[in-house]
Amino acid sequence: MVSIFTTKTQAQQSNIVPDNTLGAESSQVIANFQKLPIEVITGGATRQINLFHSFQEFNISEGRAAYFFSPSGDIQNILARVTGTNPSGIFGRLGTFGNSSPNLFLINPNGIVFGQNASLDVQGSFVGTTANGVQFGNQGIFSATNPQAAPLLTINPSVLLFNQIQANGGIINQSQAPAGKNPIGEDVAGLRVADNKSLLLVGGNINIDRGSIRAYGGNIELAGLAAPGNVELNIAGDNLGLVIPENVERADVSLSNGAEINVRSAGGGNIKIQARNVNLAGQSILRAGIEKGLGTPDSQGGDITINATGQTKLIDSSFIANVVQERAFGKAGDINIKSTSFALSNGAFLNASLFGQGNGGNIVINARDNISLDGTVSSLSGGIINNVAPTAKGNAGNIQITTGTLKATNGAFISSDTLGKGNGGNIQVTTGSLLVTNGAKISSNTDGVGNGGNITINARDNVTFSGFDSRTKIVSEASSFAFTNAIGNGGEIRITAANLLLKDGGQLATDTSKQGNGGNIFLDIGNTITLDGITDYGLPSLVTTTAKNGNGGNIQIATGSVFLTNGGTISSAHLEGKGNSGSISINARDSVIIDGVLEDVTTIIGKRDIHSSLSSSLSGGEGKGGDIEITTGSLAVTNGGNISGNTEGQGNGGNITINARDTVTFDGGENRLLTKITTFASSNSTGNAGNIQINSKELFVKNNALLSAFSSGLGNGGDIEITTGSLAVTNGGNIIVNTLAQGNGGNITINARDAVTFDGGENGLFTSVNTAALTNSTGKGGDIAITTGSLSVTNGASINGGTDGRGNGGNITINARDTITLDGGQNSSPVLVVTNAGSRSTGNGGNIRINAKELFVKNSAFFGAFSSGSGNAGDIEITTDSLFLSNGGQVSTSNLGQGKAGDINIDSGSTTLNNKSFIAAITSSGDGGNINLTANDRLILRGGSGISTTAGTAQSGGDGGNININSRFIVAIPKENSDITGTGGNVEIYSQGIFGIESRPKLTEKSDITASSEQGVAGVININVPDTSSIQNSFTELSPVIDTNSLIANSCISRGTKRQENSFTITGSGALPTNRPGVAVSTYTTGEVRGVGTTSRSWKKGDPIIEPQGMYRLDNGQLLLSRECSD
Template structure:
């Protein structure tokens, strides 16, 4: 039955029939249009000359409602509609038809006018429930805007068939570019001002309702936009499928739904306070409170295409739970910004089986970037089954195009679980993308961040020439990487790794975490700026290279601590030299191997790694430079540069007011820098280790330079620049302004155990050099020993220790020279040796005003089969002078000479007095002899003067006087004078100098 029409509808129907429905011979047989609502009609007009047909069958068997009429100001591109209710049940179609429209005065325009925007409002305060299809006919690529402040919900069967972009909003008005408002509430005054200007903003006056997409698959044409702009008020509606009352939470919710705009835009924005949201970039005005957005249960927002588009999200709180936002590109460059998230509240991502955000490329096109700006960000992810790992944020490239960048600005970031957090890497020729993360507190607990590729791809024959992207993480408070996190800017053997910057008040890499820049070519670098930098529990900060010089690691902090077997290291796999490590700690640097739950030493290391046996190249280790007021190396920790190929070990430079090296541990190092399983003292090492990887001559050990006020080397602590192959040992230069103390099994060594010559050791100890139960050695088994020079202003003391440059090699080898130059030398059960076996002994030169040595001490430069070296002791109190001559067979008792020193002149002859000891330097006239009596503890600059005034309490002669300890555990030796200084002179002659008359 055909409905009755009033006069206005009759005219409109006649015009519509005459102008657009030429197939109808009479308007009475055409589809009727209504002005007032049918009781059963889900779509009703409410003014602006909007006309809605009665339901009629569509070609596909669905029920269709045709919508025509509307206001077209000035016949322009904007067409305005007004509905009382607007819902589309399942199997129903709401069809916007480009028929007759009207001007503001009701004058009709011909059908089919060009249209840019269809703008519709819903006025009856009922939500729009869309379970069917919304489509446009005859509008080309015109955009559709549907505004209903009471809420919009899309059901599982909802769909769109629109030529242009589509926007659904619960705003209170649409703000046109000419400042005209299209209000959701009918207003004759403002409606009379409607214009043809484009939409500029979405306006909110009162709390507006939400938008929900529940299992819908909504898509727009390629290159078009699909937008949802909502308030934050929840609402209820009657589900047309079940008849049940159903609630919708505030904001925007997409549950199980798929939103698609291939190569176009998807925009979600939710507001909770008055204000406007831009219709261009969907940014709210300053200070506007934003609403919630939830994506869950497999929801997908997708602008992927051959040329990918953009997804924008603007809101308060954003939740992504087992949902994905994707904007992948292929053979054309994607939009510069693929995913743009800006929320004022917190953001959370929790996916187990799929990535949350993707902007990847599989072809020649460059992927777009992902930008996130949020209050706080929490990310949870895990691995897929069957070993497949999916990144939560993924912009990687598997083609020739570059991967997308990722930029995150947030308050507190917390990423947890074991899989990938961010992957901007490359699996092919394309370059990896950059990652930038800024926040207050950043914690990466478990997941990985990668901007490059895993070198194993190249080992498997894949073409992975793409360079890695750069990575920057900056926290105003805490930056924590770990436990069990991996941060990598790794590239293939023929590609360049990315640079890495880590900044924070407190930066920690903990729990077996691995932070690495890694490249085959081109220098990369790691920079860490912090108040406190801490590495713990086998965590690693690494820079590796293959061909070109490696990247540097630079740290600037107040305090730097490496504990629990953690390492800062640079390394090389090939001909490239490893990068430099530069540590600046304005207060303290501590390397501590105590309380170590691993078998690895805490270390700063530069070395060479070998993949498989055989020669591997000429890449050497890089230099290490440390600048800090206090350096502590404890419990088997170490600073090490080593080489086991043709490259040289890097130099080590330490500048510190106080250096303490103490303790040892059972250490295992997974490369050739140290012997596996060896007991290793805390220390500083620059060594050559092994020769199986050398191409020709092996490289040399590096130079160790330490500048300090005080150096304390104890309890097995070590400074070692030795060699085990044909490379030369390195030199060691220790310069202190106050003192050098070496005790309790500590050592300074440039020892050689291979054919390479030992290095030299130079120690300027400042005021005092004190060594107990320790050694300074440049010994060599097969080559020549290095030279040793020890200098101090006041005292050089060796107790139960050894200074040795001895050699055990063939005739061509020679012991190194030893020079000692203080005010006072004290040797207590000490050895100073420059011996040789078949070669020549070295020379020993001791220059001191006071030379004190007990009978058990040895100063020896002899050679077993070669030439012995010389021992020269220059001391004002030791007059070993005159000539050696044969004595008469009858020896005068020395007591007679002591009682009458002029008797020897009676015959006018000359004599010489010699007192020789066994295996030691003879005691000299006027010198000091051992005594069993202990003396008071003495130190200080007035050592010589103080010693000359000592009162001796003799208990009898003992040829092996004991060494005794003072109450402060400082070993001292009691001494007595052989004769008064000057009593025995060069010759007994008739001279005024002798005091005897002829």
Template sequence: MNKSDLVHWLWLLNGSGWFCLLASHPTAAQIVPDASLPINSMVTQQGNTSLIEGGTEAGGNLFHSFREFSIPTGGTAQFNNALEIQNILTRVTGGAISNIDGLIRANGTANLFLLNPHGIIFGPNARLDIGGSFLASTASRLNFADGTFFSAAADQTQPLLTISVPIGLQYGANPGRIVVQTSELTDPTLGLRVQPNQTLALVGGDVAVEGGTLGTAGGRIELGSVAGEGNVSLTPIEKGYTLGYDNLPTLGDIHLSKLAVVDASGEGGGDIQVRARRLTLTDGATIGAATLGSKPGGTVTVRTQESVELIGNSVDPPSASSLSAQVYPGATGTGGNLILETKRLILQDGGRIDTSTFGQGAAGTLSLTAEESIEAIGIGDIVIDGDPIRSGIFNSVQPDATGAGGNLIIKTGRLIVRGGAQVQAVAFGNGTGGNLTVTATESVEVSDQIANGVFSGIFAETYGVEAAGNFTINTPQLTVQNGAVVSATSFGGTGAAGNLAINTARLIVRGGGQVTAGTQAGGVGGRLTVNASEFVEVSGTGFGGSSLLTTSTFGSADAGDLSIETGRLIVRDGALVQAATTGAGDGGILTVRARELVEVSGRSVDSGTRSSLATVTSGTGDAGDVRIETDRLIIRDRAGLGVNSLESSSGAAGNLIVQAGSIFLENGSLQAQTAGGDRGNIEVTSHSLLLRHGSKITTNATGEATGGNIAIATGILVALENSDISANSEQASGGRVTINAQGIFGTSFRLPPILDTPESDITATSQRGVEFSGVVEINTPDVDPSSGLVELPQEVVDVASLIDRRCFVANQDSRFVVTGRGGLPPAPPEALNSDAIVVNWVTLNPERQGNRGASGQIVEATGWVKGVNGEVILTATDVLDGVWGVG
């Protein structure tokens, strides 16, 4: 070979510090037999075709052995085998890398095995024309079921005449690489393709697919990377072979780039298996098996020891780096399943995993398991209809599809979705949505809204006539922040929303984050259930408005209920926890059970939105009830609990029911405001109820709405600093206020027209007149202090007459000394009589001296606190915040 005939290129071997200088485009085929077989291979050059004959036959096996095996651009290697041959077993023993940039052809349906432990390169023009499966490997030998093997070592002495079937690929310490290079041609028939229902396998050291194409129509594709000694098993199946990697402790890396395509799509989607230490797809590379017809799809399986990374996209042509198993438009067959198992999964800058259906067939199941973490980050450079391609995980029913969505199952240590990335199990078309289950042993974080309408999120939603699937998150901590969304909602159609269940220790929603279950059309809204063993914190505002934990309906269907069970619920800085309706559907019930505390405080700095726990109706549907059970309820800084019917509504407000050990309102409110529709009522049960600094408990009604009723049952009621309890009405009858308390301090009932005073008031009036006033009923214990006293049989002795003033001498200290045993006489001058009690001598300990401090001045009580057993203790000092004084 002449030096001028070569185009040299540099190949850096993985993990080594030396280079190989290779010829990539020789002018003639380099297929040279090595004369190591009982019947040697023979090669005859016929133009650009190298005709390969001879070889050693053993039953259905045909063995070939070459010192070199390369095919130039435009060249052909023709295996002229008999039609009855089942397996063509080819080895390369000379130590040179096989460089294949032409066509490999064989007769009949024989499978072709190509072994070269030093490496194989498939150039841009490499193609296959064989009837069976094709397995290219850098294994050192091929093992057979009868214990024999076919080794690529040049000094092999093992007998070759075996009729046994191959069962494994044995690898040495440093297997060579396999590289598939790119082609600028767009002909989909080019690349390495095998016939339908056959296997295409590339199993080497590191494997790089640099823009090339690997394909089979509904068959099987195997990509494997082996880093050291071990055995890859071969098991014959209907579609060729399935490979097993159980006996390999260390795997290598697989990298797909530059629009590389691994495609097993067909009438029924094929199977793909990828096994490696690390798998990386960049620049729009794809691995997929779509269902195109009526047959069911296969399974795409990716298992790596360390990581899977899908990063970036190609703009021209548009393609996201992706793994997929989809159902294409018009297909009726079910989609295949996609299974991924790794330690770390990274989807970045448009990288995605997709098992959606675009046709009539149902989508398959998408199961992702990442021991350490799954990260979906950012968006790509591709924009379709104004919407950028997002990084993420998708198992959806696409528009115009009628097939059901598959289930999406995510198991990991940490799930991170940010920078506009999304996780979706959404029914856009007319198929039922699949269920979405997220289990993260450490945490789930959903973060960021990077532009208007471009936000990170996890969704189980429906836009069509069929129901969405249910959505469950199991994790010690769920954080939704900075405009991100977690949603189970029905949009636009009649399909019911799924239920959203969050099981966690800590739920944090902040910076405008939203956790929502609702309906915006005719579909019934789903339930939102939060079980947080430690706390729920909803706080602040962000790009999209207030942080939200909500169920809602905007249409004719009813919203689902919102239920929170936790240790502590904190709502602050303008955040909202609510169940709302703006349409004809009824709002859901908001139920909170917090073992320790419910605290609602503050308002947003930017918009002034008050923090609240509330149900609201602004449509014709009724608002739901608010039910709170907790040990302590604290409402501060203009925040509130409410059941409200707004002015635009004809629906009834719900009822506000609070059961708490203690309730403290400081410029806070409990309200059932009715501007339109029917009234809402308030029921409060507590050991103590304290209102300060303009706090309110109101069921006031505006317009022609009737005020609701207030029922308070408490141990002690204290209302100070213009804190009011009112059930007033403008143009209708006032409500009823009933208070049952052991004691009431700081407030009193006001009769009309004395209403809005600077004092703390209790009122139930109507602006229409006294005859429309409501009823105020205050019940406190009616106790006569003198009842139960018994008259003593004799007068009480004046103790002053028992004091002997002679003990006092001028300005000297007074002393009273008693010497002896027994009692004292009734008066100082008298002696003990016979009735006195005599006791033994008492010996004092001389080492112990009692120091008695000066007695303090007795002062009037100015406050009170509640003891651990609920008793009231009077105090004469200011109390700490949260323990309430009356002075």
């Protein structure tokens, strides 16, 4: 008041015209009070705590003031109504003075305009309203549209009555007039009430244009109505508040051109806007919270609340802030927004951060239809912030968003980070669908002393993260990071939705960089998860957890199907320090597809290939690599996609487990791109490579696809275990377990109920199952074990267990319920089932054990146990009902180095070697391996095939291996040159009959049994067989066909008188047998044959038929059918 009364400026008198509705208690206007540009208003109707004034016109001119006088200390409320038809223009100062500090009500249903120089000087609260009247409980109404004498209204106003809405019944505030200093001593401007008081504007549309409204520590409420209704007025001490019925149509509230509403102080201070549409534009501001340097630890900031039945929109760097400022103490209040739709754009933002000491407030947004966050602006992006600043101490508040659709784009953000000492807040989004594009992000990070907050997204339909911000190179993401300076854990990310799409670099990421643990990622997606494509600079669409000096977070996925395409990646990694990599668990009801590689892509680290992948890695430090577990209907890894679990540190690599109800496919496609599932322990690692376990109905590995568990460090290679109905490895597919250093190679175990197929295809591509201890390794090569119904290895495919280091090679064990087929195909591509100790190895080659109902080895295929180093070759053991080798098929062991060739042990029902097929044991300088063959039914050798042992060369010694054959029958064709050869070794044969092959001193062009040696002492041949010369004759080349009558004697056969039953028989060559056959050459000796008289005639019809009684041999060797003569 002092400043007003000393003002020298003279301006046109204000247009304040009392009406006569109060009769003798009408208002009185004292113009130019004390010769100053002030109108003092006295009189009015006093009713205990209330003083009523009524005017036909009420305006305050620019440069002038109007003050209501309070005649009594009992007056709490001064109510001034305008009963005329014109709005009130307040272009100067409006205030109160006198004997109390009352609240001031200005009531004009036609509207109120506060000009640029308008100001308030009231000691209580101020209410400016375009209501028709004010109700006082049950006592009555003070009406501006139906004015009457003031009844006995002795209580506080309770309701603002809007009976009819005038077309011009809005409120405009353009005030920029000086308003003293704020609580921290800064000059401020605009409409201001005393600190801790309330300022309410209630009318139709409310527009704050360049103007400001201030109530430090108090309440500011703006409410707009567009239809009749009753607005409840609550008065509690200095605080006045409004309640608008939900069913009343509302008007709009807007702030523009730098408008500001500010209640920030040492505590308290609420802002509430209730309207249809709420718009903040042109850098307009709502401010609440605790001001710099103010507050105590117990201080509580007030709330900012917007309740809009239509749209709430902030643009042009406008913002709403409810914060605890630097050096301030206390808890910030919340920001609560309820609206049909909500939009931020062009750098606009909400902020409930903590800069001082205390706790940040919460941000709660409920927009029934949609929320749009658009960060497009030249210098900065906008969004929703709830952070703990670097200098702050305390926890950030939470962010809670509920809407039909949430879209964040162009660098917009939802952020709840902690950079100081305190925990980051949680972010919860509940929506129908979420779209985050062009570098927008949702983050809850920590770079201070505290944990990052959690991010929870619940979407009825779709969640999408897509693209990146070309200005900042930031990808669209949801992230929870514990940065380099953090001492705390990263928060979790949890998404529940119908579908999840990460496209063109969209990411979900948690990370810990120092002492804390990374947060987990949980995805519960009803239908599909798709990760597709990369950014322009090579960052893939990604779900990832990363750790340094702490444990990485786990990734847990439950969905219908997962698609990783065009570089899409799911990964967990531990980079350095102590801690474990996170695990990855995928439970996909229908399918998992990992497809594609983008080749030669330009990235921020140079050109590289980007594979669609699922990976877990331990890059350094101490800890364990994370496990990968997939449970699904079917899994397809194709066209360069890969699944990997690696370790380069001191811990073990993670395991990979796949459980598929139907099919698992690894397929390099038409271009035969490397497509793989691998576990790897690098040369820097001391841990073991992880294991791979696959359970499925069918498993396909083809077109340069690879299953691998490899170790090049101190640890062991991982195991590969496959359980399936059928397995097909074709066209360059490979299953490999190797070790390159000190550890042992892992094992490969295949259990296939129906069939296993290894096929190199038409071009005979290298297709294999392979375990090996490679050059310089000291560990043992892994074993291969296959159990199946049938096994087929064809067209250049191989099963290989080898060593080229100090350790032994792995063993191969195959059990087939039905058939095993090794077939080189029409091109006779080498098909191998081999164990091999290489030329640089010092270990022994592995053994091969085969058990099958039928075994076919054909077209240059072979079983082999080889060594070319200093160790021994492995043994081969075959158990089968039927063994059939044809067209160059082989079963062989060999040692071309210093060791011994392995033994070959065959236990079969029948064994057939046809067309240059061989069973062989060969050694260069060591002892030859033995061949032990049991064929319960028969052994057949055809077409230049053979069984052989060979030992020694001209420069090296060595004993040939022995050949032991036990077969009911041994059959060969003499002229086909099929041989049984023990070069320097013994040959022992047990058989009921040997046909078409004979023992000879050396090999001939016929089928031979030999034991000769060009380098040493010949072996011994021992054949244990009864006389079968009669049957042998059937294998002698037949003379031209003769008349069968010549084979039948026309007389009886008479025994010879001389018995010659004793004989001495020598068989074989090279040595005398240790025992002789104990069976006579024939049943009977034969003597003379009595001639038939010349009177004998041919048999004719009617003669008796005398049947032969047996076969008889004449002294010339001829066999005849006849009967014995009776004495």
